Amino acid sequence: EASKTSNFLRQIIEHDLDKGTYASRRWAGSPGDAAHHAAGEPDPAKIRTRFPPEPNGYLHVGHAKSICINFGLARDYGGVCHLRFDDTNPEKEDQEYVNSIIDAVRWLGFDWSQPGNSQPYQASDYFGFMYRAAEALIEAGHAYVDEQTAEEMRANRGDFGKPGVDSPYRSRSPAENLARFRQMRDGALPDGAAVLRAKIDMASPNINLRDPAIYRIKHAEHHHTGNQWCIYPMYTFAHPIEDALEQITHSICTLEFEDQRPFYDWLLQRLIEGGLLAAPAPHQYEFARLNLTYVVTSKRKLAQLVNEGKVNGWDDPRMPTIVGLRRRGYTPESLQLFAERIGVTKSDSWIDYSTLEGCLRETLETTAHRGMVVLNPVKLVLTNWDEVMGAGHLEPCTLPALPHPPEGVASPLRHFQIGKEVWIEREDFAEVPPKGYKRLFPGNKVRLKGGYVIECTGCTKDANGHITEVLATVVPDTKSGTPGADSVKVKAAITWVGVSDGVQAEVRMYDRLFSDAQPDAGGKDFLQALNPNSLKVVTAIIEPSLAHAQPDAKFQFERHGYFVADRVDHALGKPVFNLAVGLKDSWG
Numbered sequence: 207e208a209s210k211t212s213n214f215l216r217q218i219i220e221h222d223l224d225k226g227t228y229a230s231r232r233w234a235g236s237p238g239d240a241a242h243h244a245a246g247e248p249d250p251a252k253i254r255t256r257f258p259p260e261p262n263g264y265l266h267v268g269h270a271k272s273i274c275i276n277f278g279l280a281r282d283y284g285g286v287c288h289l290r291f292d293d294t295n296p297e298k299e300d301q302e303y304v305n306s307i308i309d310a311v312r313w314l315g316f317d318w319s320q321p322g323n324s325q326p327y328q329a330s331d332y333f334g335f336m337y338r339a340a341e342a343l344i345e346a347g348h349a350y351v352d353e354q355t356a357e358e359m360r361a362n363r364g365d366f367g368k369p370g371v372d373s374p375y376r377s378r379s380p381a382e383n384l385a386r387f388r389q390m391r392d393g394a395l396p397d398g399a400a401v402l403r404a405k406i407d408m409a410s411p412n413i414n415l416r417d418p419a420i421y422r423i424k425h426a427e428h429h430h431t432g433n434q435w436c437i438y439p440m441y442t443f444a445h446p447i448e449d450a451l452e453q454i455t456h457s458i459c460t461l462e463f464e465d466q467r468p469f470y471d472w473l474l475q476r477l478i479e480g481g482l483l484a485a486p487a488p489h490q491y492e493f494a495r496l497n498l499t500y501v502v503t504s505k506r507k508l509a510q511l512v513n514e515g516k517v518n519g520w521d522d523p524r525m526p527t528i529v530g531l532r533r534r535g536y537t538p539e540s541l542q543l544f545a546e547r548i549g550v551t552k553s554d555s556w557i558d559y560s561t562l563e564g565c566l567r568e569t570l571e572t573t574a575h576r577g578m579v580v581l582n583p584v585k586l587v588l589t590n591w592d593e594v595m596g597a598g599h600l601e602p603c604t605l606p607a608l609p610h611p612p613e614g615v616a617s618p619l620r621h622f623q624i625g626k627e628v629w630i631e632r633e634d635f636a637e638v639p640p641k642g643y644k645r646l647f648p649g650n651k652v653r654l655k656g657g658y659v660i661e662c663t664g665c666t667k668d669a670n671g672h673i674t675e676v677l678a679t680v681v682p683d684t685k686s687g688t689p690g691a692d693s694v695k696v697k698a699a700i701t702w703v704g705v706s707d708g709v710q711a712e713v714r715m716y717d718r719l720f721s722d723a724q725p726d727a728g729g730k731d732f733l734q735a736l737n738p739n740s741l742k743v744v745t746a747i748i749e750p751s752l753a754h755a756q757p758d759a760k761f762q763f764e765r766h767g768y769f770v771a772d773r774v775d776h777a778l779g780k781p782v783f784n785l786a787v788g789l790k791d792s793w794g
């Protein structure tokens with residue numbers, strides 16, 4: 207697609223589609239192998255990508271990048287992207303995470319369903335095939351059961367520049383290996399007593415090729431297969447098989463897996479030779495993971511923040527999880543824009559957090575309704591109101607909800623009213639104005655935005671000298687939108703909310719969770735970098751239109767920034783808003 211910026215993945219895909227790299231591909235497995243295998247014979251004209259999370263935690267902004275890349279490529283090239291749960295590690299996985307991942311991918315705007323198949327794929331459906339593949343490798347002399355201790359295995363693996371040492375079990379016959387492997391499967395051996403290893407090369411300069419373990423014993427219940435298995439495939443063995451069974455064409459992962467690619471290729475070639483899989487094999491491509499300043503993107507560290515009570519759960523609006531970003535007010539469009547803007551590269555770098563914030567601002571600028579909110583209120587009394595407007599008079603006012611609506615769309619109007627008393631920001635009054643100050647000080651005139659021009663006359667104070675009320679007079683016939691509006695020139699318009707119709711709201715002012723731009727770089731203790739002021743809760747006064755917000759609705763609080771009605775805690779009669787992101791131009 208011409209509108210999308212090209213990158214190395216797009217070039218590879220365009221080349222493969224052009225050359226028909228996968229055009230000859232035929233399904234080789236038997237139909238029962240992949241329970242959810244939906245497509246039957248592959249469509250050679252289509253690319254297939256996949257997003258393969260392990261359901262052991264909540265997805266974060268780095269996963270959002272991977273989702274947007276994989277689903278985005280499939281969408282742009284008329285292909286298919288599979289959502290696949292890489293559930294080969296029974297002890298750490300849970301249905302709760304499966305559900306949250308499904309929600310996150312859907313919310314981001316992507317869909318994996320194909321005609322006749324709306325289920326996500328799951329690696330555990332292939333355990334039967336993987337087991338047969340392991341036996342086939344053993345029979346062909348490509349795998350053996352090793353009964354060295356874990357320490358012996360580690361020691362004998364060697365190191366960079368130092369070749370490994372063959373295991374004493376390496377020369378067992380296929381028949382012996384097969385019998386022992388079946389004993390592993392049948393539960394005759396305890397956890398850790400033996401592993402199945404691929405037989406490749408103990409002297410390979412690539413340590414990943416020094417007879418990697420491919421199956422281990424784990425007497426553990428699996429959230430999907432229950433107690434059917436007590437041996438489980440290792441990730442490095444399972445993943446290429448998952449890709450091949452699902453006829454993935456382009457298997458896209460992060461750079462840490464680059465050294466695993468030779469094993470990925472080795473394994474699939476052996477299984478193609480053995481007739482278990484069809485050529486051509488899927489191919490792995492690596493891109494740079496997302497490193498975002500001021501956040502950590504490791505499920506383990508995010509879990510620590512939750513478990514140690516540093517944040518209020520996985521969906522705390524300060525968390526870089528997708529549920530956290532969503533609760534903070536991020537939109538799917540903003541995350542898609544972010545993924546597009548940061549692009550796909552082959553070298554690691556850091557992306558500045560402000561890039562993410564800029565994408566949110568851009569998507570909310572034209573869509574978020576405006577509203578006036580006073581975050582730090584002081585009462586303003588219009589001392590001549592009763593005399594010039596009538597005692598107790600309330601004057602209806604309106605402003606557009608969208609100052610720059612899209613072409614041909616009329617902005618809805620917000621309705622509110624002005625009376626003798628209104629709330630203003632404390633910082634909008636100065637008894638003695640600093641140089642250049644244009645807001646309220648004795649003798650100065652300003653406009654109450656959408657209301658009248660007023661002239662400040664002073665203030666009242668309590669015994670401690672604390673300002674309790676600001677005093678002003680209203681200038682009649684200057685109401686916004688009336689012919690007299692321009693009769694008095696003023697240098698500033700300030701935001702306000704009427705005392706008669708303003709509503710109290712809880713507003714959660716969020717700042718960055720960490721004070722350090724790279725909280726976990728170089729093995730630093732990220733908990734030491736927590737920002738102690740990342741949340742400040744204020745009681746604000748909001749205009750009436752905001753009091754009727756639906757949960758999850760986004761607004762621009764004029765001059766303050768973009769806010770969202772909290773998905774969880776906001777309710778009619780009990781408004782709660784979260785700061786999503788500040789405005790680009792800070793208030794002058």
Ligand code: ATP
Nearest residue numbers: 258259260268269271272459460495496503504505
């Ligand atoms: P974590 O390190 O947070 O535990 P993971 O990589 O182990 O994440 P998986 O569930 O295995 O989590 O990830 C699913 C997919 O998301 C993988 O293809 C992985 O490469 C990708 N991914 C994970 N983190 C990032 C990131 N920071 N940037 C881009 N892609 C990522």
Ligand code: MG
Nearest residue numbers: 259260292441
């Ligand atoms: Mg992983």
Ligand code: MG
Nearest residue numbers: 503504505506
């Ligand atoms: Mg990881």
